[in-house]
Amino acid sequence: MPSAFAENPSAPMCINKADPNNTQLLESISANRDPLRLAYLVSKKEKTAQKNDSNVCPETDPFKKQIKTISRVLAQATGQNIEAKAAPQPKSAKETAYVPTGPRPALIKKECIKASLQRAPGNTGYTCDADNTPKPYGTAGGATLQCVTDETADYITFSVNKAIQCMSPKQPIDSRVLYTKINNESGFNFSLASPGGVSSPQLTTRGAGEVGHPTKGNGHYLLQEIIDSKNPACEPFKNIARQDLKDSPLPITRAKYCDWINPGNGLARSLVYSIGLYLTQRDYYIIPAVEKRAPSLTKNRGVMNALSAIAYGREGVDHAKWLLQKYRVDKNTTASRLRKELLHGSEYLKEMEDKTREAACINRGLHPSSNKCEGLKLSQSQLDGDECVTK
Numbered sequence: 001m002p003s004a005f006a007e008n009p010s011a012p013m014c015i016n017k018a019d020p021n022n023t024q025l026l027e028s029i030s031a032n033r034d035p036l037r038l039a040y041l042v043s044k045k046e047k048t049a050q051k052n053d054s055n056v057c058p059e060t061d062p063f064k065k066q067i068k069t070i071s072r073v074l075a076q077a078t079g080q081n082i083e084a085k086a087a088p089q090p091k092s093a094k095e096t097a098y099v100p101t102g103p104r105p106a107l108i109k110k111e112c113i114k115a116s117l118q119r120a121p122g123n124t125g126y127t128c129d130a131d132n133t134p135k136p137y138g139t140a141g142g143a144t145l146q147c148v149t150d151e152t153a154d155y156i157t158f159s160v161n162k163a164i165q166c167m168s169p170k171q172p173i174d175s176r177v178l179y180t181k182i183n184n185e186s187g188f189n190f191s192l193a194s195p196g197g198v199s200s201p202q203l204t205t206r207g208a209g210e211v212g213h214p215t216k217g218n219g220h221y222l223l224q225e226i227i228d229s230k231n232p233a234c235e236p237f238k239n240i241a242r243q244d245l246k247d248s249p250l251p252i253t254r255a256k257y258c259d260w261i262n263p264g265n266g267l268a269r270s271l272v273y274s275i276g277l278y279l280t281q282r283d284y285y286i287i288p289a290v291e292k293r294a295p296s297l298t299k300n301r302g303v304m305n306a307l308s309a310i311a312y313g314r315e316g317v318d319h320a321k322w323l324l325q326k327y328r329v330d331k332n333t334t335a336s337r338l339r340k341e342l343l344h345g346s347e348y349l350k351e352m353e354d355k356t357r358e359a360a361c362i363n364r365g366l367h368p369s370s371n372k373c374e375g376l377k378l379s380q381s382q383l384d385g386d387e388c389v390t391k
Contacts, residue, residue: 014147016118024137025146025191028127029155034264039236040158105168106175107161112183112388114153115363119187119355120145126193128258128266140189156188156200156267163271165233166226171279176385177305178278181312184355190267198252198260199270203277205251211276212250219280226272240268281311289321293329300335302384306342306349313348339380353383360387 011020029037120141126134138144160182164173185202186192197204211219226234226241243249249259249269260266286307290298297303310320327333327341343349360382361373381387 012147012149015114015150015153016120016145016148018145018147019143020147022137022144022146024127025125026149026152028191029152029263032262032264034262034268035239036159036162036236036268037155037264039162040155043158044154103172105164105173106389106391107164108157108175108179109388109390110153110157111363112179112359113157113160113188114150115359116183116187117148117153117156117189118362119183119358119368121185121187121189121192123186123192123194123196125189125191126257126261127191128262132258132262134193134254134257134261137191140192146191155263156190159236159267159271160188162233162236163268163275166229166231166237167222167234167272167275167279169229169231170225171283173275173279174301174305175389177309177312178275179388180352180356180385181278181309182274183359184313184352187355187359190263190270191261193254193257193261198257199266199274201270201274201277203252203260203270203273207277208252208273209250210280211273212244212248214245214248217280218284219276222272222276222279237268237272240265240272244269278308278312281317282308285317286311286320289324290329293324294331294333296331297329297333297335297338302339302380303335303342305384306339306346309352310342310346310348313352315346315348319346356383356385 012023012026014020122139122141125137125140125144125146127137128134137146140146160178164175164178167173182188182200185197186200188200190200192199192202196202210217211222214220223241223245226237227245229238249256252260258266260270282304286304287298290304290307307320307324310323311317323342323345326345327338329338343353357373357376357378358368360378361368361370361376364376366373366376
Protein backbone atom coordinates (compact mmCIF):
# COMPACT_ATOMS: atom_id res chain seq x y z
CA MET A 1 0.00 0.00 0.00
CA PRO A 2 1.48 3.40 -0.93
CA SER A 3 2.44 5.51 2.06
CA ALA A 4 0.36 8.43 0.73
CA PHE A 5 -2.73 6.24 1.01
CA ALA A 6 -1.93 5.46 4.63
CA GLU A 7 -1.68 9.19 5.36
CA ASN A 8 -4.92 9.92 3.50
CA PRO A 9 -7.52 7.15 3.92
CA SER A 10 -9.81 8.87 1.39
CA ALA A 11 -7.18 8.60 -1.35
CA PRO A 12 -8.12 6.27 -4.21
CA MET A 13 -6.82 2.72 -4.39
CA CYS A 14 -4.40 2.88 -7.32
CA ILE A 15 -3.81 -0.37 -9.18
CA ASN A 16 -0.64 1.09 -10.69
CA LYS A 17 2.35 2.60 -8.91
CA ALA A 18 1.07 6.16 -9.16
CA ASP A 19 0.91 8.61 -6.29
CA PRO A 20 -2.72 8.48 -5.05
CA ASN A 21 -2.67 12.28 -5.04
CA ASN A 22 -2.33 12.33 -8.83
CA THR A 23 -6.05 12.34 -9.48
CA GLN A 24 -6.50 14.75 -12.39
CA LEU A 25 -7.38 11.92 -14.75
CA LEU A 26 -9.78 10.28 -12.28
CA GLU A 27 -11.50 13.61 -11.69
CA SER A 28 -11.95 14.21 -15.41
CA ILE A 29 -13.53 10.76 -15.83
CA SER A 30 -15.81 11.24 -12.84
CA ALA A 31 -17.00 14.65 -14.02
CA ASN A 32 -17.75 13.47 -17.55
CA ARG A 33 -21.37 13.06 -18.63
CA ASP A 34 -21.02 12.39 -22.34
CA PRO A 35 -23.16 9.58 -23.85
CA LEU A 36 -20.52 6.85 -23.54
CA ARG A 37 -19.84 7.63 -19.90
CA LEU A 38 -23.58 7.84 -19.17
CA ALA A 39 -24.15 4.48 -20.83
CA TYR A 40 -21.51 2.99 -18.55
CA LEU A 41 -23.09 4.48 -15.44
CA VAL A 42 -26.53 3.19 -16.45
CA SER A 43 -25.11 -0.26 -17.13
CA LYS A 44 -23.33 -0.28 -13.79
CA LYS A 45 -26.47 0.73 -11.89
CA GLU A 46 -28.56 -1.91 -13.61
CA LYS A 47 -26.03 -4.63 -12.87
CA THR A 48 -26.07 -3.62 -9.21
CA ALA A 49 -29.87 -3.59 -9.18
CA GLN A 50 -30.04 -7.04 -10.74
CA LYS A 51 -27.67 -8.44 -8.12
CA ASN A 52 -29.65 -6.93 -5.26
CA ASP A 53 -33.13 -7.80 -6.55
CA SER A 54 -33.98 -11.37 -5.58
CA ASN A 55 -37.48 -11.07 -7.05
CA VAL A 56 -36.43 -10.51 -10.65
CA CYS A 57 -38.61 -12.56 -12.97
CA PRO A 58 -36.39 -14.81 -15.14
CA GLU A 59 -38.59 -14.03 -18.16
CA THR A 60 -37.96 -10.28 -17.85
CA ASP A 61 -35.75 -8.90 -20.61
CA PRO A 62 -33.10 -6.77 -18.78
CA PHE A 63 -31.48 -5.95 -22.12
CA LYS A 64 -34.68 -4.26 -23.33
CA LYS A 65 -34.92 -2.29 -20.08
CA GLN A 66 -31.29 -1.22 -20.41
CA ILE A 67 -31.86 0.05 -23.95
CA LYS A 68 -34.84 2.14 -22.80
CA THR A 69 -32.94 3.60 -19.85
CA ILE A 70 -29.84 4.40 -21.90
CA SER A 71 -31.99 6.00 -24.60
CA ARG A 72 -33.62 8.28 -22.02
CA VAL A 73 -30.30 9.32 -20.51
CA LEU A 74 -28.65 9.82 -23.87
CA ALA A 75 -31.60 11.89 -25.05
CA GLN A 76 -31.07 14.26 -22.15
CA ALA A 77 -27.35 14.48 -22.91
CA THR A 78 -27.73 15.13 -26.63
CA GLY A 79 -30.95 17.13 -26.63
CA GLN A 80 -32.78 14.58 -28.74
CA ASN A 81 -36.34 13.42 -28.09
CA ILE A 82 -35.59 9.76 -28.67
CA GLU A 83 -38.58 8.31 -26.85
CA ALA A 84 -41.03 10.57 -28.66
CA LYS A 85 -39.85 9.17 -31.99
CA ALA A 86 -39.85 5.56 -30.88
CA ALA A 87 -42.47 3.21 -32.31
CA PRO A 88 -44.98 1.60 -29.92
CA GLN A 89 -43.43 -1.33 -28.11
CA PRO A 90 -44.78 -4.74 -29.16
CA LYS A 91 -45.92 -7.08 -26.42
CA SER A 92 -43.32 -9.72 -27.14
CA ALA A 93 -39.76 -9.02 -25.95
CA LYS A 94 -38.51 -11.31 -28.70
CA GLU A 95 -39.89 -8.92 -31.31
CA THR A 96 -37.73 -6.08 -29.99
CA ALA A 97 -34.55 -8.04 -29.38
CA TYR A 98 -31.59 -7.09 -31.55
CA VAL A 99 -30.32 -10.06 -33.56
CA PRO A 100 -26.71 -9.74 -34.82
CA THR A 101 -26.18 -10.54 -38.49
CA GLY A 102 -22.94 -12.39 -37.81
CA PRO A 103 -21.19 -14.36 -35.06
CA ARG A 104 -20.75 -12.70 -31.70
CA PRO A 105 -17.40 -10.90 -31.59
CA ALA A 106 -14.78 -11.87 -29.04
CA LEU A 107 -14.42 -9.24 -26.31
CA ILE A 108 -11.28 -8.06 -24.55
CA LYS A 109 -10.96 -9.22 -20.96
CA LYS A 110 -10.85 -6.67 -18.17
CA GLU A 111 -7.96 -8.44 -16.46
CA CYS A 112 -5.77 -7.79 -19.51
CA ILE A 113 -6.78 -4.15 -19.86
CA LYS A 114 -6.17 -3.76 -16.14
CA ALA A 115 -2.65 -5.18 -16.54
CA SER A 116 -2.01 -2.97 -19.55
CA LEU A 117 -3.05 0.13 -17.60
CA GLN A 118 -0.30 -0.62 -15.08
CA ARG A 119 2.33 0.12 -17.67
CA ALA A 120 3.86 3.62 -17.84
CA PRO A 121 3.61 4.45 -21.56
CA GLY A 122 5.29 7.85 -21.41
CA ASN A 123 4.25 10.77 -23.66
CA THR A 124 2.32 13.74 -22.34
CA GLY A 125 -1.09 13.24 -20.81
CA TYR A 126 -3.91 15.79 -20.86
CA THR A 127 -7.21 16.43 -19.15
CA CYS A 128 -9.96 18.63 -20.58
CA ASP A 129 -11.79 21.43 -18.76
CA ALA A 130 -15.37 22.60 -19.21
CA ASP A 131 -14.33 24.70 -22.21
CA ASN A 132 -12.84 21.61 -23.89
CA THR A 133 -9.34 23.00 -23.48
CA PRO A 134 -6.52 20.44 -23.11
CA LYS A 135 -4.43 20.85 -19.96
CA PRO A 136 -1.24 18.79 -19.58
CA TYR A 137 -0.79 16.90 -16.33
CA GLY A 138 2.74 15.78 -17.25
CA THR A 139 4.32 12.65 -18.60
CA ALA A 140 2.23 9.50 -18.23
CA GLY A 141 5.03 7.98 -16.18
CA GLY A 142 7.41 8.85 -13.38
CA ALA A 143 6.26 11.41 -10.82
CA THR A 144 3.27 12.53 -12.90
CA LEU A 145 1.89 9.05 -13.58
CA GLN A 146 -1.85 9.29 -12.94
CA CYS A 147 -3.66 7.08 -10.47
CA VAL A 148 -5.64 4.32 -12.16
CA THR A 149 -8.31 2.46 -10.24
CA ASP A 150 -10.22 -0.75 -10.79
CA GLU A 151 -13.21 1.31 -11.90
CA THR A 152 -11.03 3.08 -14.49
CA ALA A 153 -10.23 -0.34 -15.94
CA ASP A 154 -13.91 -1.28 -15.77
CA TYR A 155 -14.98 1.83 -17.67
CA ILE A 156 -12.33 1.43 -20.37
CA THR A 157 -13.18 -2.27 -20.77
CA PHE A 158 -16.87 -1.39 -21.12
CA SER A 159 -16.09 1.30 -23.71
CA VAL A 160 -13.75 -0.81 -25.83
CA ASN A 161 -16.07 -3.79 -25.89
CA LYS A 162 -19.15 -1.67 -26.66
CA ALA A 163 -17.31 -0.29 -29.70
CA ILE A 164 -16.35 -3.81 -30.78
CA GLN A 165 -19.94 -5.01 -30.39
CA CYS A 166 -21.25 -2.01 -32.31
CA MET A 167 -18.95 -2.31 -35.31
CA SER A 168 -18.73 -6.09 -35.62
CA PRO A 169 -21.99 -7.41 -37.15
CA LYS A 170 -21.14 -6.72 -40.81
CA GLN A 171 -17.34 -6.63 -40.53
CA PRO A 172 -16.10 -9.31 -38.11
CA ILE A 173 -13.40 -7.86 -35.89
CA ASP A 174 -10.55 -9.86 -34.45
CA SER A 175 -10.28 -8.30 -30.99
CA ARG A 176 -6.77 -9.69 -30.55
CA VAL A 177 -5.47 -7.15 -33.07
CA LEU A 178 -7.10 -4.29 -31.19
CA TYR A 179 -5.83 -5.53 -27.83
CA THR A 180 -2.21 -5.97 -28.92
CA LYS A 181 -2.26 -2.72 -30.91
CA ILE A 182 -3.65 -0.51 -28.12
CA ASN A 183 -1.58 -2.25 -25.45
CA ASN A 184 1.51 -1.45 -27.49
CA GLU A 185 0.57 2.14 -28.30
CA SER A 186 -0.69 3.48 -24.99
CA GLY A 187 -1.44 0.74 -22.48
CA PHE A 188 -5.11 1.75 -22.95
CA ASN A 189 -4.39 5.24 -21.58
CA PHE A 190 -6.76 7.43 -23.60
CA SER A 191 -5.41 10.74 -22.23
CA LEU A 192 -2.15 10.73 -24.22
CA ALA A 193 -1.60 13.21 -27.02
CA SER A 194 1.29 14.44 -29.13
CA PRO A 195 2.03 15.26 -32.79
CA GLY A 196 2.74 11.54 -33.16
CA GLY A 197 -0.73 10.38 -32.15
CA VAL A 198 -3.68 10.84 -29.82
CA SER A 199 -5.71 8.73 -27.38
CA SER A 200 -5.53 4.97 -26.83
CA PRO A 201 -4.75 3.95 -30.43
CA GLN A 202 -2.41 6.95 -30.95
CA LEU A 203 -4.26 8.04 -34.08
CA THR A 204 -2.66 10.45 -36.53
CA THR A 205 -4.47 12.78 -38.89
CA ARG A 206 -3.55 10.54 -41.81
CA GLY A 207 -4.78 7.38 -40.13
CA ALA A 208 -7.96 8.95 -38.78
CA GLY A 209 -8.62 10.33 -42.25
CA GLU A 210 -9.52 6.84 -43.47
CA VAL A 211 -12.71 7.23 -41.43
CA GLY A 212 -13.10 10.96 -40.88
CA HIS A 213 -12.26 12.46 -44.27
CA PRO A 214 -15.55 13.08 -46.12
CA THR A 215 -14.17 12.40 -49.61
CA LYS A 216 -10.89 10.50 -49.24
CA GLY A 217 -11.83 8.26 -46.33
CA ASN A 218 -12.47 4.70 -47.47
CA GLY A 219 -14.08 3.97 -44.11
CA HIS A 220 -16.28 7.08 -44.00
CA TYR A 221 -19.36 4.93 -44.61
CA LEU A 222 -18.87 3.38 -41.16
CA LEU A 223 -20.11 6.56 -39.49
CA GLN A 224 -23.42 6.32 -41.33
CA GLU A 225 -23.65 2.63 -40.49
CA ILE A 226 -23.39 3.47 -36.79
CA ILE A 227 -26.18 6.04 -37.10
CA ASP A 228 -28.46 3.61 -38.97
CA SER A 229 -27.67 0.60 -36.78
CA LYS A 230 -30.37 -0.95 -34.61
CA ASN A 231 -27.68 -2.55 -32.48
CA PRO A 232 -28.07 -1.09 -28.94
CA ALA A 233 -24.30 -1.20 -28.50
CA CYS A 234 -24.10 1.64 -31.04
CA GLU A 235 -26.22 4.06 -29.01
CA PRO A 236 -23.27 5.65 -27.12
CA PHE A 237 -21.47 6.29 -30.44
CA LYS A 238 -24.29 7.70 -32.58
CA ASN A 239 -23.88 11.27 -31.38
CA ILE A 240 -20.20 11.22 -32.40
CA ALA A 241 -21.05 9.78 -35.83
CA ARG A 242 -23.68 12.46 -36.41
CA GLN A 243 -21.30 15.23 -35.38
CA ASP A 244 -18.47 14.02 -37.57
CA LEU A 245 -20.59 13.55 -40.67
CA LYS A 246 -21.56 17.23 -40.36
CA ASP A 247 -18.17 18.58 -39.31
CA SER A 248 -14.99 16.50 -39.60
CA PRO A 249 -12.71 16.70 -36.53
CA LEU A 250 -9.65 16.63 -38.80
CA PRO A 251 -6.87 17.58 -38.87
CA ILE A 252 -5.81 16.53 -35.39
CA THR A 253 -4.11 19.54 -33.83
CA ARG A 254 -3.27 20.43 -30.26
CA ALA A 255 -6.29 22.73 -30.12
CA LYS A 256 -8.45 19.70 -30.98
CA TYR A 257 -6.85 17.21 -28.58
CA CYS A 258 -9.97 17.15 -26.40
CA ASP A 259 -12.02 15.93 -29.36
CA TRP A 260 -10.00 12.72 -29.02
CA ILE A 261 -8.93 12.40 -25.37
CA ASN A 262 -12.02 13.53 -23.48
CA PRO A 263 -13.11 10.51 -21.34
CA GLY A 264 -16.55 10.52 -22.98
CA ASN A 265 -16.91 11.73 -26.56
CA GLY A 266 -13.15 11.72 -27.09
CA LEU A 267 -12.80 8.10 -26.04
CA ALA A 268 -15.86 7.17 -28.11
CA ARG A 269 -14.44 8.90 -31.18
CA SER A 270 -10.98 7.38 -30.85
CA LEU A 271 -12.46 3.87 -30.54
CA VAL A 272 -14.74 4.30 -33.57
CA TYR A 273 -11.89 5.65 -35.67
CA SER A 274 -9.44 3.04 -34.41
CA ILE A 275 -11.71 0.12 -35.29
CA GLY A 276 -12.69 1.85 -38.52
CA LEU A 277 -9.04 2.27 -39.48
CA TYR A 278 -8.32 -1.40 -38.74
CA LEU A 279 -11.28 -2.55 -40.86
CA THR A 280 -10.34 -0.22 -43.71
CA GLN A 281 -6.68 -1.27 -43.75
CA ARG A 282 -7.67 -4.93 -43.69
CA ASP A 283 -10.55 -4.88 -46.18
CA TYR A 284 -9.43 -2.21 -48.69
CA TYR A 285 -5.71 -2.84 -48.77
CA ILE A 286 -4.46 -6.05 -47.16
CA ILE A 287 -7.03 -8.60 -48.35
CA PRO A 288 -6.85 -7.48 -52.02
CA ALA A 289 -3.02 -7.43 -51.91
CA VAL A 290 -2.85 -10.97 -50.53
CA GLU A 291 -5.56 -12.28 -52.86
CA LYS A 292 -3.47 -11.28 -55.88
CA ARG A 293 -0.54 -13.36 -54.69
CA ALA A 294 -1.89 -16.18 -52.54
CA PRO A 295 -5.70 -16.33 -52.18
CA SER A 296 -5.57 -19.21 -49.69
CA LEU A 297 -3.58 -17.12 -47.21
CA THR A 298 -6.50 -14.72 -46.76
CA LYS A 299 -8.13 -17.51 -44.74
CA ASN A 300 -5.23 -17.71 -42.31
CA ARG A 301 -6.05 -15.56 -39.30
CA GLY A 302 -2.47 -15.30 -38.08
CA VAL A 303 -1.14 -14.02 -41.42
CA MET A 304 -3.99 -11.58 -41.98
CA ASN A 305 -3.74 -10.23 -38.44
CA ALA A 306 0.01 -9.74 -38.75
CA LEU A 307 -0.30 -7.87 -42.05
CA SER A 308 -3.25 -5.82 -40.78
CA ALA A 309 -1.28 -4.89 -37.66
CA ILE A 310 1.66 -3.72 -39.77
CA ALA A 311 -0.66 -1.62 -41.93
CA TYR A 312 -2.47 -0.39 -38.83
CA GLY A 313 0.78 0.68 -37.13
CA ARG A 314 3.36 3.34 -37.93
CA GLU A 315 4.98 1.27 -40.72
CA GLY A 316 1.76 1.48 -42.71
CA VAL A 317 0.16 -0.22 -45.69
CA ASP A 318 3.08 0.40 -48.02
CA HIS A 319 5.45 -1.51 -45.75
CA ALA A 320 3.01 -4.43 -45.51
CA LYS A 321 2.77 -4.60 -49.31
CA TRP A 322 6.54 -4.26 -49.64
CA LEU A 323 7.03 -7.27 -47.35
CA LEU A 324 4.75 -9.34 -49.57
CA GLN A 325 6.97 -8.40 -52.48
CA LYS A 326 10.23 -8.84 -50.57
CA TYR A 327 9.38 -12.36 -49.48
CA ARG A 328 7.96 -13.23 -52.91
CA VAL A 329 4.66 -14.40 -51.56
CA ASP A 330 2.77 -16.64 -53.97
CA LYS A 331 0.39 -19.61 -53.93
CA ASN A 332 3.22 -21.86 -52.72
CA THR A 333 3.98 -19.73 -49.65
CA THR A 334 3.04 -21.40 -46.38
CA ALA A 335 1.40 -19.47 -43.58
CA SER A 336 3.98 -20.60 -41.00
CA ARG A 337 6.89 -19.44 -43.15
CA LEU A 338 5.28 -16.09 -43.90
CA ARG A 339 4.51 -15.44 -40.22
CA LYS A 340 8.20 -15.85 -39.38
CA GLU A 341 9.26 -13.63 -42.26
CA LEU A 342 6.80 -10.89 -41.31
CA LEU A 343 8.06 -10.87 -37.74
CA HIS A 344 11.61 -10.61 -39.04
CA GLY A 345 10.70 -7.79 -41.42
CA SER A 346 8.56 -5.65 -39.08
CA GLU A 347 9.89 -3.82 -36.05
CA TYR A 348 6.32 -2.93 -35.15
CA LEU A 349 5.28 -6.58 -34.82
CA LYS A 350 8.28 -7.18 -32.56
CA GLU A 351 7.29 -4.24 -30.37
CA MET A 352 3.74 -5.53 -30.12
CA GLU A 353 4.94 -8.93 -28.97
CA ASP A 354 7.31 -7.35 -26.44
CA LYS A 355 4.55 -5.22 -24.95
CA THR A 356 2.14 -8.18 -24.92
CA ARG A 357 4.75 -10.10 -22.94
CA GLU A 358 5.11 -7.16 -20.57
CA ALA A 359 1.37 -7.03 -19.90
CA ALA A 360 1.24 -10.83 -19.53
CA CYS A 361 3.92 -10.63 -16.85
CA ILE A 362 2.04 -7.91 -14.97
CA ASN A 363 -1.11 -10.02 -15.19
CA ARG A 364 0.83 -12.84 -13.53
CA GLY A 365 2.24 -10.65 -10.78
CA LEU A 366 5.72 -10.45 -12.34
CA HIS A 367 7.71 -7.26 -12.78
CA PRO A 368 8.25 -6.68 -16.53
CA SER A 369 12.02 -6.24 -16.12
CA SER A 370 12.48 -9.19 -13.76
CA ASN A 371 14.35 -12.36 -14.62
CA LYS A 372 11.17 -14.33 -14.07
CA CYS A 373 9.40 -12.26 -16.69
CA GLU A 374 12.24 -12.66 -19.16
CA GLY A 375 12.14 -16.40 -18.59
CA LEU A 376 8.37 -16.65 -18.93
CA LYS A 377 7.52 -18.97 -21.80
CA LEU A 378 4.65 -17.75 -23.91
CA SER A 379 3.27 -19.49 -26.96
CA GLN A 380 2.73 -17.70 -30.26
CA SER A 381 -0.97 -17.89 -29.52
CA GLN A 382 -0.45 -16.02 -26.24
CA LEU A 383 1.77 -13.42 -27.92
CA ASP A 384 -1.02 -12.94 -30.46
CA GLY A 385 -3.36 -12.06 -27.59
CA ASP A 386 -5.46 -15.23 -27.46
CA GLU A 387 -5.60 -15.37 -23.67
CA CYS A 388 -6.90 -11.79 -23.50
CA VAL A 389 -10.10 -12.24 -25.49
CA THR A 390 -13.23 -14.23 -24.81
CA LYS A 391 -13.85 -17.37 -26.81
